[in-house]
Amino acid sequence: MLGLQAIVAVAAFFVGGAEAIGQATCVSFQSTSSSFSIVSNGKAAPIYVSPDEWPGVQLAAATFAEDIERVTNILPVVSNVTSSGVQSGSIPIIVGTLGQSSLIAQVINQTNLDVSSIDGQWEAFMTKVVSNPLPGVDSAYVVIGADRRGTIYALYDHSEQFGVSPWYWWADVPTKQNSDIFVSAAGCAHGSPTVKYRGIFFNDEQPALQNWAMEKFSNGTGAYYTGSPFNHMFYNKVFELILRFKGNYLWPAMWSSAFAVDDPTNQYYANMYGVVMGTSHEEPMMRSTPVEWDIFGVGAWDYATNKQNIYDFWMAGAERGKPFENVYTVGMRGLGDLPMTSPSVGDDITLLEQVISDQRQILTDVFNGTNVTTIPQMWCLYKEVLGYYEQGMTVPEDVTLLWTDDNYGNIERLPIASERNRSGGAGVYYHYDYVGDPMDYKWITSSQIAKTYEQMSLAVDREAVRIWILNVGDLKPYEMQTEFFINYGWDASIWTPDNLNTFVSAWAQREFALSTEDTETITQIIANVSMYNSRRKPEMLNGTTYSLANYREAEYMLRDWEIVRNASTAIYDKLPSAMQAAFFELVQHPVEASYTINTMWIYAGLNNLHASQARLSANDYAEKVKELFQQDWDLEVEYHTILDGKWDHMMDQTHIMYYYWQQPMQDTMPYVTYVQPRKQSLTGVMRIVPEQSLGAWPGDNMNDCAQGYSCPNPTMTLDPYVPFQNRYVDVGSGGPVPFTFTVTSNASWLDLSPSSGSISPENPEQRVYISVNDWSQVTGAETAMINFNASAYTEYEIVEDTELLNVPITFIANHTVPPSNFSGFVEGDGVISIEAAHTASNASVAGINWIELPGYGRTLSGITPWPRMGDNGTNFTAGTGPSVAHENRTYDFYNFNTIGQAGNVTITTFVGPSLNANGADRPIAFAIQVDDESPLTEYFIPDSTPGTLPAAWDGMDGFAATNVVPVMTNFTAPPGAHTLKIWMVEPAVVVEKIVIDTGGLMPSYLGPPESMIV
Incomplete structure (x- = not known):
């Protein structure tokens, strides 16, 4: 785990108060000889936008002016003008889009401004001070986008640097005040993003998001057809947020909701703002399924028996979406997120190929003969649909293949070399929230940035960069993690394993303007909370998750949660009152809520254990469980009542005492028992x-x-x-x-x-x-x-x-003692435990090294071969690839015992639950070696039927629930000094921890603490 006192290196371009995270700054609050004044001496530069500019840009320009007022209390004048309407002698900000704005066109014609760096580039932008841009104007700060979103991003990038957080409304982050704002003459610029479509998906939005929206945006009854509260007033807040953190794509809420039906203006406003709309993996052709089908459909949702009615249903969806910018989901699944029900997989494949052919004909007809290959389309390979693809189903190459994770953050499959030249490209559907086996998780933050980075960096390297869509559930409380996902898709080149912490520290500095010391503390708090919660989702906890007897595991969990809680509370208590609501939403509540439920479950376990031992202290633990159960509710109430109830219902999600995979209908206190306090134990005092x-x-x-x-x-x-x-x-x-x-x-x-x-x-x-x-x-x-x-x-x-x-x-x-000349890990308690990162040796082969992924996994970090694609994606036979091995003292171990004193040990290598994303013929693997024995190759993900996950993935002890794969290997290792090596076989494996059982290994959840080193 990461220590709260750890020093975090913050990249130079993140330091200070004028930064957009992941974007070099061009904003300052003091004038220089070459800077341009946005606001100074109580006067703001006017903002000029051409009347023929995109509506979304005009809207963003008005919001940009409001942002300047938020910072300086001075509201710039925003004017729709042609060049003849520009005030002579003014020093304005001129905003516009290439190919759309006549004002920008005239600036370019008059100055020969070089815009080649962005011309024709998707969502790129440039800004700079330009002399004599228009008649009568000596100088202007020109903001130019290659397209409408490029212009919008340029404006919001500056707003963020001015001091307006993208989360100013959604997380109530106060704006940092400055009387003056300046920009550098060179301005800011950004090319095309790494990922073309970067979006979020509202899902599993009942009870929290839906109840909240019903209260805040609806008359209490919701839409006429669906009862949904998700109207344009709700979505306009969403659209602005998405654009502010440089997303561009949305799958709308779907539980009892239908985007285009809930409010007929929803599609219009999405397009006006500039957000691309899509629909989920089970909702073809811009129609909500099953909601719209249940309302407007005729007959069964079965294309084999009801083709015409379904065809007409899809035709209406395409016609309705035609005026707007969309990515069309193609294919078909059964109603309610289920597979189709054809007699065989072969029948399903044949039928689905016909479905997609017909859907493309619909698009061709609706778009008046437009070449269908130019219309953005996506086929999501989710669950059984992946199986269809793996068994030979084909779709036209211009359709984007949207690969998916296992719902727990492990990508099932990515494009192999032969799939990377598709014109439609590929993408990833990823989860921070999920409903289904083995258990729902949709209450609190439990996803690690390090894990997201590790998985999505694979997507970048394997060219799955056309679409990234993130299931964010209710959005809150996943704010920071959501922004990281989108930010990484915006510019993947910025982030490396060595600087991931700087994202969090920059985020904390932007949101809370903390001291360097407190920023570092927040960075570690967030890393620890996400690590602790990812060990096992809070919904999956029980009283014996962490061992109550071995390795002091449960009490160390109690200690660690207490440390995190105290550190967060210390910062919260000294913040200005205006900052506390934001800090509560983004940091304090996730910390307090996670602390409460984890502590409650451990105390419930101790209560039952102590009662079985006839210990009177069982009663104290029972009372503590009751107190914490009530504290959980108090925290929910506190969340719902801050800011006069702005976020009422946002924490409605039940989360205590799951009985099966589905959410409980009510939070229920864990079972506790009492010892009769007035009766003496039969065993005495x-x-x-x-x-x-x-x-x-x-x-x-x-x-x-x-x-x-x-x-x-x-x-x-x-x-x-x-x-x-x-x-x-x-x-x-x-x-x-x-x-x-x-x-x-x-x-x-x-x-x-x-x-x-x-x-x-x-x-x-x-x-x-x-x-x-x-x-x-x-x-x-x-x-x-x-x-x-x-x-x-x-x-x-x-x-x-x-x-x-x-x-x-x-x-x-x-009194066991290794030889004086030995350096390495020494057996204690019949076991040797090693954090995988604690090796000083790194044998490079073909330019590939094992590197550390700080903060990854369950205990400290992980190690993985890097670069991810290595030598053109090559793999190695055991013993020939890069190794982490013996040097100085690490990965050397000394054992005094063997299992049953028979000369053998069992080595458990704990690896991240990465799946066989490189294709069926390249299953993920590593090799392990002790001394001079032959390396043993471990293919640790079991085979499964295409479109399904291995049986070992499921259940409360499965890979998903435990967030790790233990790989057990037997070796001969008589008492004495030995060397252990881990060899790369396939890329993308992540090794977290190594445990060598010499006969004394005891049950625990996380494994023994790291052994002592001599």
Whole structure:
């Protein structure tokens, strides 16, 4: 995990208060000899736009002027003028689009301005100071877009640098105030984006987004046909946001909604703003399915039996969408996000090929004989549709193939070399929100920027850059992650594994104007929250997700969440009140909500465990669960009441106690139980629970031994290389009787802390730590006896069995020592655990190296071969490719034991759950080697039927739920020093952690903490 004190390197062009994230700045707040004044001395430069300019540009110019007023309290005059209407002597801002604006055309003709860098480029822009641009005008700041969105992006890019966040409305980020604004004479520029269509998809929008919109944008009943609240007033807010963070594409809300029917002006406004519309993977030809079909369709949704009615339905959708800029979804799925129901896959393929042929004929007819290959079309290879493609279904090459992830952020397939020359190109449909198996997740942030980057960088390298669409659910609270996805698609060349943190730090600085120290802290808070939540989606948690007994896993999770919460709260508390609402929405609420639910579940687990151990402290944990359950609701209420209820309902999503994949109909508190506090345990006053045990002494417990009764007293072990350097024993209360206890040992080399204490119903627990104070006094394995003795208070007239007042523990200290000349990881507790990034060796082959992906995965980071395409996408046989291996001390390990002392160890390599995105004949793989044994190649994603995911992907212990694939390999490794190597076989594998079991590995969710190094 990432430490809150880590230093974050911020790229130079992000520093300061005038930045668009990922865009070099041209804005300042102090004049220089060459700068142009946007606002100075209380006067704003006028803004001129040609009357023949695109409506969306005119609208953006007006909003741009409002942004200037937000910053300076001075509103520029915006005028629609021809050159003859330009005020002589003015020093204006001239805004326009190549090929559309007559005003810009005259500037170019008069000055011979070189616009070749953007001419003909998709969404490119340039700005600069131009002398004598028009008659009577000595100088102007000219803002030129290659097309309408290029011009709009140029304006909003400047707004962002002025101090207006794209999220000023959607997350209530206050505008940074400055009295003066200047721009450099050279201005700002940007070429065509990496990805042509960059968009978001509102999905699973009931209950939160829909309930909120119903209250804020509707009369309470919604649209006539559908009851949907998503009218143009809602979408106009969305369109502006999309353009401000440099997106251009939208799949509209679809649950009980139909974009063109909910409000007949929705399509008009989308086109006016300049946003390209599409529809989801199951909604062909710009028609909502199943909503519109249920209202207007005739007969069954079955093209084999009801072709004409469905054809006419699609024809109407194409005609309705004709005046506007759209990407048409082609193909067909069953109603309600289901497969079609033909007798066989072959029948489905034949039928679907006919469907697409007919849909293209519709487009040809509707667009008056226009060459259909020029009309943007997309076929989404989602779920079973991918199977059709893999089994031979073809579509015309001008149709964009939209590949998809597994709904959990792992792209199933990307274009292979033979598919990269399609004129329609390829794209990716990606999820930050999902409804379905193995379980919904749609409540809180749980996607990592590092993972998004890792997967989408593959899409860039494999040329899937025509369309990127992100399922954002309700949009909130995924604001920052959504912006990163779109920003990366805007310009992928900016971001590398080494500077991903600068996106977050720049975002935090832009939104909150924090100090450098606090910006760094926020960067780590966000990284940790997304890492902790991605380990297991909050909806999937239960009381035993994290081990309650082994490796102190649950208590370390409690500690880590507490650290994150305290760090966030410290910043929140010192922010100006005007900034707190934004910080609450974007940082504090996700932190508090995640802390609350994670802590609640762990406490629920501890409650049940302590009750099974007859510990009175179970009741305290039950009360804590109840408090946290109510705290979860309090946080929801707080979210809904900030800013006079602006975001009422936005956190309506249920998220506690899922019973199956679908959302629960009500949040339900985890099950807790109570120990009778007025009745003494049959086992006496004292409960003794050693570390690594689920049982308790004295008395009977199924976890004390296999028999479950008449069990021997506990035994504990410790060696010098246990990462914690000690053991603990919990002393607890078994009922209402207070008692004191003492802890004694017959070994001088043991420290017991504390050695005595008092237990009562008010203080029902005390932890005693046991450590070796001087390992030089221990030779080999030495045994000591530790006695826990209780003295019950005499005023309680309870007859005590002497045996119940004393619990002896056998303590074995095993002084294992590697040779003095060994450097590397050393076995402790019968295991060796290594974070994959902790290697100093990087053997390059064909220009490919293993690099670290900071913040990726579940514990620290990942390592992956880089560049992703390496030597033209080549792969290697085991032992010939790039390796991470032995140098200095890393990936060297020393073991004292083997499994069953038979000379063997089991190595579990934890890898990211990347799928076989490089095609069926190139399944993802790596090779692992110990010493001079032959490297073993691991193809770790099981085969599956095309269009389906492997069985191991599903379920609560599957790859999706656990967000990792454990790959187990057996090796011979007798006690001694060894070298481990990981070899590249296929690109795109990400290795997170390596665990070597020498016979002592215990169950846990994240695996043992990293071993000690000598």
